[in-house]
Amino acid sequence: IQRTFSIIKPDATKRNLTGKIISKFEDAGLRIVASKRIQMTREQAEGFYAVHKERPFFGELVDFMISGPVVVQVLEGEDAIAKNREVMGATNPENADAGTIRKEFALSVGENSVHGSDAPETAAEEIKFFFSDDEIVG
Ligand code: GTP
Ligand code: MG
Numbered sequence: 001i002q003r004t005f006s007i008i009k010p011d012a013t014k015r016n017l018t019g020k021i022i023s024k025f026e027d028a029g030l031r032i033v034a035s036k037r038i039q040m041t042r043e044q045a046e047g048f049y050a051v052h053k054e055r056p057f058f059g060e061l062v063d064f065m066i067s068g069p070v071v072v073q074v075l076e077g078e079d080a081i082a083k084n085r086e087v088m089g090a091t092n093p094e095n096a097d098a099g100t101i102r103k104e105f106a107l108s109v110g111e112n113s114v115h116g117s118d119a120p121e122t123a124a125e126e127i128k129f130f131f132s133d134d135e136i137v138g
Helices: 010-014 018-027 042-048 058-065 080-088 101-105 120-130
Strands: 002-008 031-038 070-077 114-116
Touching: 002 018, 002 080, 002 120, 010 018, 010 058, 010 070, 018 031, 018 070, 018 080, 018 101, 031 120, 042 058, 042 120, 070 080, 080 101, 080 114, 080 120
Parallel strands: none
Antiparallel strands: 002 070, 002 114, 031 070
């Protein structure tokens, strides 16, 4: 059993898509073991996306991530990291498979509705970035 970290991004919370996105996770066999709706600070967004600091879209990405509330979650299940990325679909919705969250809901490569960890190490780091142990109930 594996855990991964997910963010429902501001473009999705603003359009009232939180429940529809969570249903996609649950339908794929992922269990929500931690969840909270927060307004990220600029410092949090810059810290969370520090690996992308040198990318040309970094400023735009941080501005977007603090433009409204997000829902941060821990998802648990068999192969949770890969399963979640499968349900999310490709980063750019134009390349995302039918039925994926990004195909159905994303607006653009930037405003792409969800984030999901890409490896066990990043999943562990990202979970710790937003959650204390007692906030995760398996
Ligand atoms: P995450 O799950 O969010 O990490 O997405 P990813 O792994 O599919 O994409 P990547 O790590 O390459 O990029 C992180 C995030 O940066 C993406 O989810 C987008 O929100 C944003 N991003 C990536 N490329 C672009 C771009 O060309 N323009 C803008 N504005 N944002 C981008
Ligand atoms: Mg990524």
